[in-house]
Amino acid sequence: SQYNVAVLGATGLVGQHLIEILEQRDFPVAELFPLASSRSAGGTVTFKGKKIKVIDAETFDWSQAQIGLFSAGGSVSAIYAPKAADAGCVVIDNTSHYRYEHDIPLVVPEVNAHAIADYRNRNIIANPNCSTIQMLVALKPIHDAVGISRINVATYQSVSGAGQDAVEALAHEAAQLMNGRPIESEGKFARQIAFNVIPQIDVFLDNGYTKEEMKMHWETQKIFGDDSIAVNATAVRVPVFFGHAEAVHIETRMPISVEQVKALLADAPGVVLLENNADFPTQVCSAAGKDEVFVGRIRQDLSHENGINLWVVADNIRKGAATNSIQIAEHLIRDYL
Ligand code: A2P
Ligand code: 11C
Numbered sequence: 023s024q025y026n027v028a029v030l031g032a033t034g035l036v037g038q039h040l041i042e043i044l045e046q047r048d049f050p051v052a053e054l055f056p057l058a059s060s061r062s063a064g065g066t067v068t069f070k071g072k073k074i075k076v077i078d079a080e081t082f083d084w085s086q087a088q089i090g091l092f093s094a095g096g097s098v099s100a101i102y103a104p105k106a107a108d109a110g111c112v113v114i115d116n117t118s119h120y121r122y123e124h125d126i127p128l129v130v131p132e133v134n135a136h137a138i139a140d141y142r143n144r145n146i147i148a149n150p151n152c153s154t155i156q157m158l159v160a161l162k163p164i165h166d167a168v169g170i171s172r173i174n175v176a177t178y179q180s181v182s183g184a185g186q187d188a189v190e191a192l193a194h195e196a197a198q199l200m201n202g203r204p205i206e207s208e209g210k211f212a213r214q215i216a217f218n219v220i221p222q223i224d225v226f227l228d229n230g231y232t233k234e235e236m237k238m239h240w241e242t243q244k245i246f247g248d249d250s251i252a253v254n255a256t257a258v259r260v261p262v263f264f265g266h267a268e269a270v271h272i273e274t275r276m277p278i279s280v281e282q283v284k285a286l287l288a289d290a291p292g293v294v295l296l297e298n299n300a301d302f303p304t305q306v307c308s309a310a311g312k313d314e315v316f317v318g319r320i321r322q323d324l325s326h327e328n329g330i331n332l333w334v335v336a337d338n339i340r341k342g343a344a345t346n347s348i349q350i351a352e353h354l355i356r357d358y359l
Contacts, residue, residue: 026052058078059079092113093117111145112141113146132292138353150241152183158246164278175269175271184210292314294317296316312337316336
């Protein structure tokens with residue numbers, strides 16, 4: 023059967039990818055409803071070669087859709103997710119708004135597809151943060167095999183994580199500087215992003231961490247279903263357009279060798295293993311435009327008996343957002359709707 027699918031935030035960076043990936047994966051769409059604010063209502067998006075009018079979300083009758091893919095920001099999800107859910111539309115929400123509510127499943131299909139069943143609680147499923155998704159796809163087989171007690175991670179996150187405006191801001195700053203012109207002081211980021219790195223993603227919290235760093239901590243525990251895993255994160259914005267990289271350092275409960283980790287990752291769903299050190303993946307050359315999580319630089323931590331280091335790279339807009347949401351929808355229609 024086919025399903026009516028609404029995409030909220032259809033004109034945004036993730037929204038456009040949602041529409042493209044629905045087509046690429048041949049998701050059984052009966053009718054597509056692209057939704058945005060009144061600002062871009064009346065414009066069009068292209069789906070399967072046809073132009074479809076963008077609808078103002080305020081005027082949309084949610085009973086027309088069976089599945090809603092939401093990516094217009096947390097405050098927008100807060101308004102429309104309950105309306106959609108009450109009208110019988112299952113919401114897959116790509117914002118942080120519902121992620122930490124105990125009765126809302128938070129799902130990475132390769133890791134905890136079983137949790138999708140809990141969509142019945144509120145007709146809402148949350149899609150995790152991009153930096154959490156790629157890390158857990160890589161760590162899941164290791165956690166299952168020997169248990170992970172602690173994760174130390176530093177991220178190298180592209181500007182596309184902050185939306186279309188941020189992509190334009192990096193291009194603009196770079197062009198200004200290359201032309202010998204000063205950049206505006208009030209930019210999209212807290213500091214100049216072109217030719218710089220910024221150790222702040224999202225807002226600072228009272229404990230001194232940023233919200234992006236705490237998302238990795240909260241979401242890892244919820245998705246693995248294990249509150250004993252410690253996550254120590256530093257999240258950094260780098261002047262890359264698409265793709266996030268992560269230096270991940272884990273401590274395992276039982277010892278595991280580099281060769282065993284490689285054997286596990288060679289068979290792991292959604293993972294591309296780069297076995298040789300010199301074949302390491304990068305955002306630009308390996309991950310951008312792809313749906314898999316690329317893992318390389320696997321080595322023993324010389325400072326810790328049960329320590330393993332990995333370099334994990336993925337396209338944050340695809341596996342980190344749009345592709346993961348659509349994979350959730352694929353499980354939903356296969357097993358539940
Ligand atoms: P609009 O084009 O009408 O502003 P990005 O993450 O790339 O910045 O995109 C944000 C997406 O969320 C856009 O599609 C934007 O639509 C949409 N959006 C923002 N605010 C609202 C709102 N109040 N109602 C519906 N859609 C919204
Ligand atoms: C970034 N991780 O790279 C953020 C974007 O919680 O869904 C995703 C924010 C979120 O800026």
